[in-house]
Amino acid sequence: MPGRRPHDDLVDADVVGLLRDRRPQQAVSGDAGGGAVTEETLWRSATALLPPDDARAALECRGIGEQEAALRLIVAGFLGPGAALGETLRAELSVLTEAWGIREELAADLAR
Template identity: 50%
Template sequence: MSEADRDRGPDRDPEGVAWDRLAGLLPGPAAGAVRDCRLTGEQEAGLRLLVDGLLEHGVALDGTTRAELSVLTESWGEREALAGPLAQVAEAPAAGAPAQVRVRVLDEDTAAAGTRERADGLVLVPWLVCTRCDEVLSRVHRREPWGLSFLAEGYVIGARARTRTWDEAPAAYEQLLNVCPL
């Protein structure tokens, strides 16, 4: 990384803010390595370093932080590869005020049990749930001859939102955070 990149400070776009906050959970050198990966366009490697660092340093995550990291891994095509290691990261109590929206990643068994096929042939796979209002963000997959498509076609929230599909995980996640009426 160049001195100019190092001196410019943290990213200000929403994804950059998330990267900076998540990297900040690690000790200095490990956090720097994760940030360097983002700055050099090696996001996939950075996500692996981040998850490995969380495990190595015994950092615990609350459900909402774990969900945010899951969204980031989904955005970079690493969710499936990192879901197992991410599930091994210790659980922490939720931070913030009691009124804060809490989101958690559904475990594989719960997601599989809630999977359903829509009339249009697309398959909804539950992924994240708001623990206050029980709204679920699902990944939308196409059924292929070998099973479900690897990459999601889109994302929906709850049964009522079948007509609204988001193309990108971060936008759907942001809507999940905003949809909770409680």
């Protein structure tokens, strides 16, 4: 497929595994040391990189069961001036947005 990178296959494999068996502590990808990153770890990592008010809002949304709204806030928070979204976090957020059914909606923002 045009525009695909070798890493995309790994992300797709993670998505398939995550969607097959949506446990809250499901490992969503590997870290640099080869260990598993749980969904909880990913939420904490992503929100820790946001400004405090944005992080608080995203965690509040997640706390009341609005994971989709929380993910929208997280992704929007990374689109601000001077924000840099690393490839690993971008891939992990892509997997998480797929699991919550909003990957297509946020794909263009995650690609920036």
